[in-house]
Amino acid sequence: xxxxxxxxxxxxxxAVGVAVFVDGENVNTGPAAEILRGVGGAAKAAIRRxxxxxxxxxxxxxxxxxxxxxxxxxxxxxxxxxxxxxxHASHQGGIATFxxxxxxxxxSHLAHHLRERHFTVIGIGEPKTPNSFRAACSRFIEIIxxxxxxxxxxxxxxxxxxxxxxxxxxxDRHGLPIHRLGPLMSKHGTKISTHPDRTWRNxxxxxxxxxxxxxxxxxxxxxxxxx
Numbered sequence: 718x719x720x721x722x723x724x725x726x727x728x729x730x731x732a733v734g735v736a737v738f739v740d741g742e743n744v745n746t747g748p749a750a751e752i753l754r755g756v757g758g759a760a761k762a763a764i765r766r767x768x769x770x771x772x773x774x775x776x777x778x779x780x781x782x783x784x785x786x787x788x789x790x791x792x793x794x795x796x797x798x799x800x801x802x803x804x805h806a807s808h809q810g811g812i813a814t815f816x817x818x819x820x821x822x823x824x825s826h827l828a829h830h831l832r833e834r835h836f837t838v839i840g841i842g843e844p845k846t847p848n849s850f851r852a853a854c855s856r857f858i859e860i861i862x863x864x865x866x867x868x869x870x871x872x873x874x875x876x877x878x879x880x881x882x883x884x885x886x887x888x889d890r891h892g893l894p895i896h897r898l899g900p901l902m903s904k905h906g907t908k909i910s911t912h913p914d915r916t917w918r919n920x921x922x923x924x925x926x927x928x929x930x931x932x933x934x935x936x937x938x939x940x941x942x943x944x
Contacts, residue, residue, distance in 0.1 A: 822847030
């Protein structure tokens with residue numbers, strides 16, 4: 718959380734008619750419990766779903782109160798499924814407020830659509846969330862991911878800080894192509910050939926608490942999941 722007001726104090730979701738849709742590939746589990754407190758508990762949120770590739774939803778699967786929806790490994794598959802389900806729910810009746818938890822600006826289209834149909838849209842996302850999504854929501858609440866605090870920073874060695882920065886500055890929401898990591902790190906004087914792991918894939922896959930690598934292939938990417 719951001720150390721300011723809690724989600725539940727910042728906005729009143731109302732007692733009934735709430736649907737929570739989480740982009741699980743884009744936001745970590747830090748705000749999970751607070752989101753449920755904000756909507757008045759699991760019993761008062763008619764829909765509580767988190768979307769993404771099952772390999773990237775391990776932590777969300779352990780978050781009580783949320784149903785994990787596996788969307789496969791296709792590009793944008795989680796985004797498409799989340800949007801379809803949200804629009805479908807809007808036509809079923811009984812929902813007054815949609816809570817969309819994401820830091821992806823592409824969901825601005827979904828937010829605009831729901832607001833045009835007179836629904837309240839609450840956006841919840843990290844500081845990196847584009848203004849396009851923030852402005853599209855009725856209200857936007859900013860959260861700071863677990864692990865980005867100073868204590869988490871101290872646990873990273875210099876190598877992982879450089880790798881994290883390379884991924885975040887040069888990749889997209891799906892990560893950075895692994896084949897690009899070598900040239901980027903070489904610019905900063907870091908060569909994996911001098912490291913005991915010898916290759917970037919070996920290095921990354923030994924640190925699954927902070928990196929997630931796609932299966933081998935020319936388009937394989939690495940994502941930073943360390944918070």
